[in-house]
Amino acid sequence: MSTQKPSMRVLDKLPQVQRRSFLAGAAGMSVVPVTALSMAPTALHAASFKVLGSQTGATLLRMARDIYPHDKLADRYYLQALMAHEKASAKDAALKKMITDGVAELDAQAKRRFGSSYAATPKEADRVSVLKGIEQSPFFQKIRGDMVTGLYDNKQVWPMLGYEGSSWQKGGYVNRGFNDINWL
Amino acid sequence: MTTPKKFSLNDDSVVVIVGSGAGGGTLANELAQKGINCVILEAGKHYTQADIDNDEWGMFNKISWLDKRISAGGWHHTKTYPGLPAWIVKGVGGSSVHWAGLALRFQPHEFKTRSTYGEQAGTQVMDWPVDYAEMAPFYDLAEKKLGVTGSAASGLPMLPENNHYKVIAAGARKIGYKNIVRPMAINSQAYQHRPGCQQIGFCMQGCKIGAKWSTLYADIPDALGTGKVELRPQSMALRIEHDAQGKATGVLYADKNGKQHFQKARIVCVAGNSIESPRLLLNSASSMFRDGLANSSGQVGRNYMNHATAAAASIYDKPVYMYRGTSIGAVVADEARHDAARGFNGGYYLEGLSLGLPFMAAFMQPGGWGRDFTSAIDLYDHMTCVWVCGEDQAMADNRITLHATEKDQYGLPVPVVTKTYTANDDRLASHGLKQWRALSEAVGAKRVIDMPPYPASHNMGTNRMSEKARDGVVNRHGQAHDIKNLFVSDGSQFTSSGACNPTLTIVALAIRQAGFIENAMKRRDL
Numbered sequence: 061m062s063t064q065k066p067s068m069r070v071l072d073k074l075p076q077v078q079r080r081s082f083l084a085g086a087a088g089m090s091v092v093p094v095t096a097l098s099m100a101p102t103a104l105h106a107a108s109f110k111v112l113g114s115q116t117g118a119t120l121l122r123m124a125r126d127i128y129p130h131d132k133l134a135d136r137y138y139l140q141a142l143m144a145h146e147k148a149s150a151k152d153a154a155l156k157k158m159i160t161d162g163v164a165e166l167d168a169q170a171k172r173r174f175g176s177s178y179a180a181t182p183k184e185a186d187r188v189s190v191l192k193g194i195e196q197s198p199f200f201q202k203i204r205g206d207m208v209t210g211l212y213d214n215k216q217v218w219p220m221l222g223y224e225g226s227s228w229q230k231g232g233y234v235n236r237g238f239n240d241i242n243w244l
Numbered sequence: 245m246t247t248p249k250k251f252s253l254n255d256d257s258v259v260v261i262v263g264s265g266a267g268g269g270t271l272a273n274e275l276a277q278k279g280i281n282c283v284i285l286e287a288g289k290h291y292t293q294a295d296i297d298n299d300e301w302g303m304f305n306k307i308s309w310l311d312k313r314i315s316a317g318g319w320h321h322t323k324t325y326p327g328l329p330a331w332i333v334k335g336v337g338g339s340s341v342h343w344a345g346l347a348l349r350f351q352p353h354e355f356k357t358r359s360t361y362g363e364q365a366g367t368q369v370m371d372w373p374v375d376y377a378e379m380a381p382f383y384d385l386a387e388k389k390l391g392v393t394g395s396a397a398s399g400l401p402m403l404p405e406n407n408h409y410k411v412i413a414a415g416a417r418k419i420g421y422k423n424i425v426r427p428m429a430i431n432s433q434a435y436q437h438r439p440g441c442q443q444i445g446f447c448m449q450g451c452k453i454g455a456k457w458s459t460l461y462a463d464i465p466d467a468l469g470t471g472k473v474e475l476r477p478q479s480m481a482l483r484i485e486h487d488a489q490g491k492a493t494g495v496l497y498a499d500k501n502g503k504q505h506f507q508k509a510r511i512v513c514v515a516g517n518s519i520e521s522p523r524l525l526l527n528s529a530s531s532m533f534r535d536g537l538a539n540s541s542g543q544v545g546r547n548y549m550n551h552a553t554a555a556a557a558s559i560y561d562k563p564v565y566m567y568r569g570t571s572i573g574a575v576v577a578d579e580a581r582h583d584a585a586r587g588f589n590g591g592y593y594l595e596g597l598s599l600g601l602p603f604m605a606a607f608m609q610p611g612g613w614g615r616d617f618t619s620a621i622d623l624y625d626h627m628t629c630v631w632v633c634g635e636d637q638a639m640a641d642n643r644i645t646l647h648a649t650e651k652d653q654y655g656l657p658v659p660v661v662t663k664t665y666t667a668n669d670d671r672l673a674s675h676g677l678k679q680w681r682a683l684s685e686a687v688g689a690k691r692v693i694d695m696p697p698y699p700a701s702h703n704m705g706t707n708r709m710s711e712k713a714r715d716g717v718v719n720r721h722g723q724a725h726d727i728k729n730l731f732v733s734d735g736s737q738f739t740s741s742g743a744c745n746p747t748l749t750i751v752a753l754a755i756r757q758a759g760f761i762e763n764a765m766k767r768r769d770l
Contacts, residue, residue: 070563071625127613130622188614195613204613212605212621213301222563222625223601226298228452232442233406238569241407243562244414244687 069237073222075132104139111150112159119163120145120203122179126187127204128211130220137217141210145203155202162199169193249474251283256508258283259761260495261515262481262524265338266750267734268515269459270389273467274758280765282473283507284464285497287516288335290477293461296450300602303449307341309334312652313519317642318664320696324610329661330550331699332517336477337460339517339701340747344447344572344597345456347392347429348744349383352376353582354590354635357740360582361589367666368547368638369589372739373711373720382752390429390457390751391436403432403441406569411560411628411687412596413574418686419679423577429457429747430570438462443569445598479505480654483528484512484537484730492537492730498654511761511770515733515754518548518703522644522736523659525707525717538707538717538724538732545645547638547708548661549741550700552592552669554632554677557608558684559691563625566598573598573628579679580743588671590635591743594680597631604629607698620693628684632676633702636741637668644706673697702746704738721760722753729770733757 109117117139124138149156163178169190170178181187194200211217218225227233251258259275261268264286272282288307297303308331315321315329332339353360355372363369387395394402403426405413413424430447433440441455454461467473478500485493485506494508514521522545526536536544566573573596580591599607601624609617620627642664646657681692710716713725722737724730733754735746742749764770 068563071565073625128621129615129618191613201611204611208606209301209602213602218601221601221621222565222623223567224565225600227446227568228298228442228444232444233568234441234443236568237565238406238443239404239410241410241564244410 068240068242071219071222071224073220075134075220104136104143108139108143109146111156112146116160116163117142117146119166119177119179120159122187123166123191123203124207124211126184126191128207129184132220133217137211137214140214141207144206144210158199158202162194162197162203165194165199166190248468249281249471251281251474253505253507256494257281257510258508259511259513260285260507260509261513261733262495263338263515263517263520263734264336264459264464264475265333265515265517265734266340266343266459266747267754268513269337269340269463269467270751270754271513271515271733271758272473273459273463274755275761276467276470276472278758278762279472280762282467283509284473284475285479285481285495285507286336286475286477287480287520288333288477290336290475291341291450291460293450293452293454296452298444298446298449298452300446300449300600307333307335307450312650312658314647314650314658314660315663316660317662321663321699324696325699328699329663330519330703331701332703335460336464336475337458340458341450341460342448342701343458343745343747345428345430345570346572346575346595346745347387347390347427347748348425348593350376350379350742350744350749351580354740354742355379357590364589364637366639368640370638370708370710370715370739373709379749379752379756382756383748385755386748386752387427389755390748391431391438392748393426393428393430393432395427398435400432400435402426403428403430403570406443406573407564408566408569408573408596408598408628411564412576412594412630412683415683415687416574416576416594419682421576421578421683424574425577426572426575428570428572431455436462441570445567445569445571446600447571481516481524482654482656484514484524485528486530486532486537486727490532490727492727502654511729511731513731513733514707517734518706518736519644519659519661521732521734522706523646523656526644526646527656533726538726538730540726541710541714541716543708543716545706546640546643547705548642548644548663548703549636549638549705549738550663551702551741552634552636552665552672553697553700554673555607555630555695555698556677556680557604557620557627557629557693557695558680558689559620559623559693560626560628560687560689564628565625566628567600571598572596576683579676586675588668588675589637590668590672592632592634592672592676593743594676594683595631595633597629599629608693608695610696620691628689630680632673632680633743633745634672634676635743637666638705638708638740639664639666702735702741704735704741704746707732707736709737709739722757723760731757731761
């Protein structure tokens with residue numbers, strides 16, 4: 061940030077937790093939207109998977125993080141996306157079976173190759189190699205495909221990736237940095 | 245405000261226009277201004293600016309044409325976008341709601357591709373029956389209507405350059421490009437009752453304030469204000485009927501409840517975009533016209549062109565925020581010329597086109613995942629993005645056909661969109677991506693990611709114009725060779741695709757066609 065001249069409106073992409081401590085020391089100097097700060101932490105965790113079960117939920121979370129790894133994003137954003145599968149599985153037995161069978165297959169392959177369940181396989185590269193082996197499967201494609209919108213169409217995720225979303229209600233960018241680039 | 249006009253279904257004096265986009269909406273307004281009564285049948289809903297959100301997926305799901313369609317042929321869409329061969333709008337205003345506003349003219353040689361390129365084996369490349377000189381005054385009228393920036397006809401100045409524009413333009417200049425343009429149908433200041441651009445972005449989600457021209461809030465309300473036009477949204481044209489002499493008599497359509505009505509007509513104009521327009525003609529087959537209406541040439545549905553395209557994202561050390569402001573950044577026109585030395589026919593534009601994060605994640609690398617993918621997305625705010633838009637060649641087997649068994653919610657056969665890229669397309673797109681990479685690296689891009697073409701909004705050629713009846717569907721005025729009171733009024737009448745975005749040419753043709761229809765009606769030819 062310090063390398064930027066003040067004339068370019070640059071966004072803070074740090075995750076929320078770090079922002080708070082940052083803000084504590086520099087009150088009033090940040091451009092963090094108020095809504096991001098007032099957001100209640102979600103209670104989502106693997107136990108929230110009542111239909112698919114907590115073990116399947118934990119594996120799905122690990123899998124989702126391995127498919128779209130953003131180290132600075134908290135688990136809850138991945139879990140929010142996966143809750144769509146949890147909810148749909150309550151009404152769609154075929155989907156539930158595809159997911160539970162898919163997770164079982166993931167675990168079986170991880171055990172065969174690395175001696176532990178998928179989620180318990182410690183090295184990311186090993187887990188990714190298991191995913192590579194099933195990436196053409198309908199199960200993988202379903203989880204991956206839905207994550208594209210589940211994760212990247214989540215307005216809470218956008219600030220951490222430098223995207224500001226809807227602008228018309230703020231008068232667009234005509235007075236908010238549409239042409240303020242200063243490094244060319 | 246005039247009371248909305250209502251016409252009787254039995255009123256056979258009206259012009260029935262199928263579709264309300266850049267073609268149909270413009271035509272309706274032009275005819276209405278001349279005092280001619282029109283009924284517009286629009287398949288989609290009548291959204292207003294209150295329905296427009298700065299939300300990519302929200303608007304995609306709200307306004308896109310998502311009725312069942314099938315991608316077929318050799319293109320990657322059969323895998324990446326199997327049910328979405330094209331990205332167009334179902335709603336009043338049609339795809340003029342979604343277009344980004346880039347208002348380029350065809351270049352003179354693009355009307356004369358067969359003469360310019362010579363015979364192209366395996367293709368159906370053909371000259372238009374009109375030329376640039378004849379179109380030029382209609383381009384002026386179109387630019388005035390749309391408020392095109394930098395046009396003498398509109399008198400409007402250029403839009404200010406946003407960050408995205410500046411990065412692309414700087415790179416372009418560094419590698420020797422000189423022809424950096426951006427004629428936009430977005431008001432650079434208040435014009436024709438619509439406000440100036442506020443750099444909101446989200447141009448392709450519909451302009452919230454109406455600074456970008458769309459028939460939705462420009463020509464359609466103007467047309468309705470004349471008291472000469474009735475707009476019937478949620479009215480899906482099912483077939484065009486004709487009499488024993490082979491003259492069109494009207495259009496059978498289904499209303500929002502699925503109830504069928506037959507609107508009589510003096511003249512029928514088809515403007516449903518290049519998938520629906522030929523589909524309607526094919527669905528109107530009768531004992532007299534067994535292969536579909538206006539199809540004695542067998543060309544209805546053929547020569548489907550959607551531009552030779554590719555896309556790419558470039559990542560820089562520092563932020564760009566490409567989404568801030570007008571979605572079209574700088575447009576490099578240096579490669580738009582025809583130059584056979586490059587190894588392909590026709591040319592292309594490098595069009596800076598910003599995508600929001602949700603669409604970038606979906607289009608950057610369909611099916612992509614892992615750290616290779618996320619490391620790019622992590623730098624979304626440092627990206628520039630290009631869409632390569634280049635000339636596509638007419639091919640007989642790139643076409644719209646009707647599925648043998650599958651039906652849509654109206655009971656109509658589902659359209660199958662068959663497309664296979666040609667070697668010319670591949671060479672053009674590769675050249676464009678190579679030049680984009682050089683342009684980006686010249687101003688410090690650290691990583692350039694080639695993206696496959698995403699579903700096109702430019703659809704052309706499936707009811708093409710031709711001098712001779714045996715070569716195409718309509719004549720130089722968009723009038724069917726076979727049926728004199730049947731017109732095609734959208735991009736499906738294009739004989740070639742040109743390298744540029746089609747909307748300005750669609751509007752210019754609609755203005756010209758309205759004059760022809762008026763004169764023919766006065767002469768009692770129609």
